[in-house]
Amino acid sequence: MVADSVLEGLDPDQRAVAEAVKGPVCVLAGAGTGKTRAITHRIAYATLTGVVTPQRVLAVTFTTRAAGELRSRLRQLGAPGVQARTFHAAALRQLTYFWPRVIGGEPPKILNSKIGLVADAARACRLSFGGTELRDVAAEIEWAKVTQNRPEDYAAAVVRAARRPPADVVDVARVYAMYEQLRRERNLLDFEGMLELTAAVLTEHREVANQVREQYRYFVVDEFQDVNPLQKMLLDTWLGDRDDLCVVGDPNQTIYSFTGASPSYLLDFTREHPDATVVRLVRDYRSTPQVVRLANGVIGQARGEGAARQKLELVAQRPDGPDPVFNEYDDEIAEADDAARRARKLIDEGVPAREIAILYRINAQSGTYEAALAAAGVPYVLRGAERFFERPEVREAVVRLRGAARAGADAETDGTGLIHTVRHVLSGAGFSDRPPEGTGAVRARWESLAALAQLAEDMAADDPRAGLPEFVAELEERAAAQHAPPLEGVTLASLHAAKGLEWDAVFLVGLVEGTVPIIYAKTPAQVEEERRLLYVGVTRARVHLSLSWALSRSPGGSSQRRPSRFLSGLTSKTATHTPARVDRTKRRAGKGPQPCRVCGRPLTAAVERKLGRCEDCPSELNEELLIALKEWRAEVSAEQRIPAYVVFTDATLQAIAEHAPESREELARIPGVGKTKLDRYGDAVLGLCGA
The missing domain is CATH 1.10.150.80 (HRDC domain)
Known part of the structure; x- marks a missing residue:
């Protein structure tokens, strides 16, 4: 029988998923356990056995890439008519179809970005926000909308969620209210409004609900741990009083709570559906036993409410590989240099550059690794963020500096003149001597501008006669040197951007207190999410895994940093590697002190x-x-x-x-x-x- 062939090659747990063709079904799938394989075979088996026709199936994913992969696999399995879409794509399709019938008139224009409208709302409220603040306020409005908090409820919701708003909570609430007013006046619809309006149309128009529920009778939702309240509301509206629903997720990979996602829908699925079939996928086909052992160790220390319910202890299926290594360095430059050197060594040993990744907690950390890889002649690809010189704030700063150089802004040529001039020009782009207390884009922007200011100090120390034209020329040369081939290269990515991906070799860097967990993770729940973020990083590695930290940020700095608390008790279970110190004489210029090759004294000039x-x-x-x-x-x-x-x-x-x-x-x-x-x-x- 053709249907039975779909079950061939599945392990017992994957086969249990495929054969559970009637809902409700909850699949708890650990990292690397073949969840996509399991759910696509389930859909194909259900259609080939006549349980449902392909056209009646709606598979919901979180990215268009994942939706495309599902459709491709289903075509290969003999189920080409299945609809696989994101929540927003499915909602927009339905809203567009039913708009003339149930609402009429000119349909609203979809707002692809909130930033422009947020800027208009801020001006209407007589508030002045920079570009980064506008992005952060837009993200805050998005969080409020997906968690179903209106402007008048925003302040109380922030307190309940222990959030750190990007601006004064009253100002954010005012901008939020004005944003909604302007959106309605201009007949605009944002992505959250799209989901909300679709659910409202289905609720208020029974004939529309009946037609949608007749069309889609069989639902599969991937990455269910990332569902937010608004998406859950729309899903419930699609389902009505039916329960032909299969959800798939990994509570250990819940890393988007700050956007409003909640793992409670996955963990409490059996409370909402007491008769649900629950299948756990724990056979890990991605990583070696050594990597799996460390992953289990990281997540096994999880604490707090629900920790026991969400643990999935992985069982490795691959042959043995090398032990993970734990490296400690004096400073971040040494850490980056050694990562670049070891990446070069892996490439020389036959590991493709595209199968190597360096993962960090925040995008601001990328610059050091971009420079280290460029200096080592290792190609790289930056994922989830622009290259340093392509970041908007850096491009703006370079334009300002270039203009100031043409205008002859630096009359002084004693070294201090360059530093003063650069800092003055950067202040116009939002730079200040003290870092901002906020987080997110505001801090990332400051870090970028601070790096330019530090570069000016290094250049002034190197050549006191250097002026702004020479500094701009140096910036342009550095920008050219950091260019890398777009595809074939070591991946640089944040831990969040790395979710869903995998590589042969992974370097997890910057694992210090204040970074992992991040300094603004204050509540126990926020700290545990940081632990899950490290777990995601560990489980990206197939064979080679390195975890490292630096005792100080800059060469010669005070060694006050401590390794991440999440590594406590784990290093003794694996081979701890103490690397030979990087030869400081081979370092890039302007990166800090090194020992004198004659007398050994630390060099600072x-x-x-x-x-x-x-x-x-x-x-x-x-x-x-x-x-x-x-x-x-x-x-x-x-x-x-x-x-x-x-x-x-x-x-x-x-x-x-x-x-x-x-x-x-x-x-x-x-x-x-x-x-x-x-x-x-x-x-x-x-x-x-x-x-």
């Missing part, structure tokens, strides 16, 4: 870092080579019509003359010689060194 020694320590300087390099630089400067120090600074030329590199690899190790300059001037410099 930028010129000393480039030289790799104290200025008063003896060196074997090739005076003839230095003279030749300076003459060559003068010729290049005149030919390209750029300042000489844009080609190479005096400190870089002196470092080259002291080291006399014999290969491109040796030349690349000298601070101040980035990839772009190596490609542009490397052959000429090596020719002079050889002569």
Whole structure:
């Protein structure tokens, strides 16, 4: 029988899901256990056995990519007519179809982004928000709407949920109310309103509800742990008094509570449907036993109400692999450098770059790893966020700095003038000396601008004569050097952006208190969500897994950081690896102190870092080579019509003359010689060194 062939190759638990063709059914599916395989075979088996026709099935997912994957697999299994859509796509399709009949008139325009309307609402309330604040307020309004809290209820809801609003709670409530008023006046409909209006049409028009329920009689909802109250309301409206519903989810991967998602609908499914069939998928086909053991250890320490109910202890099905390693570093630069070095080593050993990922808690951490990978010659792809120089705030800042440079804004050339000018220009983009107390986009924007300000300080220390034109030229060169192929490269992503993905090798970085868990996770429930976020990160790895932390943020800083509490008791269960210290002389310029290669004293001045020694320590300087390099630089400067120090600074030329590199690899190790300059001037410099 054709239907029976659909069951072939399924493990006992997956087969139990496929054969449970009548609802209600709850599938608790751990990471890597083949949940998509199980539910697609269930749908196919139900249609092939005549339980339901494909056209009567609605499979609901959270992303269009997941919906497309479901449709593709179902076609291969012989069920091509099944509808697989996101909540919003399904609601829009129904609303568009029934609008002329039950409402009439001009249909509303769908609002793809709230930010413009939020900006208008803020102006109407005589409030001034920057771009990042507008995004955060828009996200807050979205949370209020999906949790069904009106403007007048918002302040109380914030207290109940222990949220940290992006602005004064009264101001957010005022903007929220004005946003709704303007939306109605302009005949606009946002995504939350789309779901709400669809549910209202079905509730108020029985003939519409009957037609929809006749069309869709068989429901499957994936990632049910991420359903929010508004989506649950629409789902209940679709179902009516029926219970042909199959939900699939993993409570251990609930990481979107801050957006209004609630795992309670999954965990309490049997309370709402006492006769439900419950199947647990725990056979992990993704990760090695070593990775699975660590994942179970992370989630096994979960605390609080419901922790016991949501635990799914995975059982590894793959052969043994290497133990996860735990690495501790002095500072974040060393951590990033070693991650880049080990990624390079994996690639050299045959692991494709696209099968390696570096995962961090917040997008602001990406810049250090972008620079480290670029310096190591490792291609990378940034997922879930723009590259550093493509971030809106950075692009805006560069435009402002370029304009100020053209206007001759920096009259002073004593080093402090550059720092003062850059900070003054950045202040116009929202930068301040003190970081904001808020979180989210506000903090991320400040971090980006702070990185530019720090870069100006490094450049001023390196060359006190440098002005704003040279700083802008340096920014443009760095932006070019960080460019990477769009597809083939190591993935850089936040833990949230990594959900649903997997790689052969995963580096989990920045695992310190204040980052994992994040500093603003105050309540026990918020801390436990951070634990689940780490669990998601661990379960992304198939074979190689590295977990690391740095004792200080910057080289030479105070070592006051502590490893994440979630690692407590776990490192003894796996091989703890203490890496050899990264050779600081191979670090990128402007990244902090390193030991003097002559006397060993920590170097703090930028010129000393480039030289790799104290200025008063003896060196074997090739005076003839230095003279030749300076003459060559003068010729290049005149030919390209750029300042000489844009080609190479005096400190870089002196470092080259002291080291006399014999290969491109040796030349690349000298601070101040980035990839772009190596490609542009490397052959000429090596020719002079050889002569």
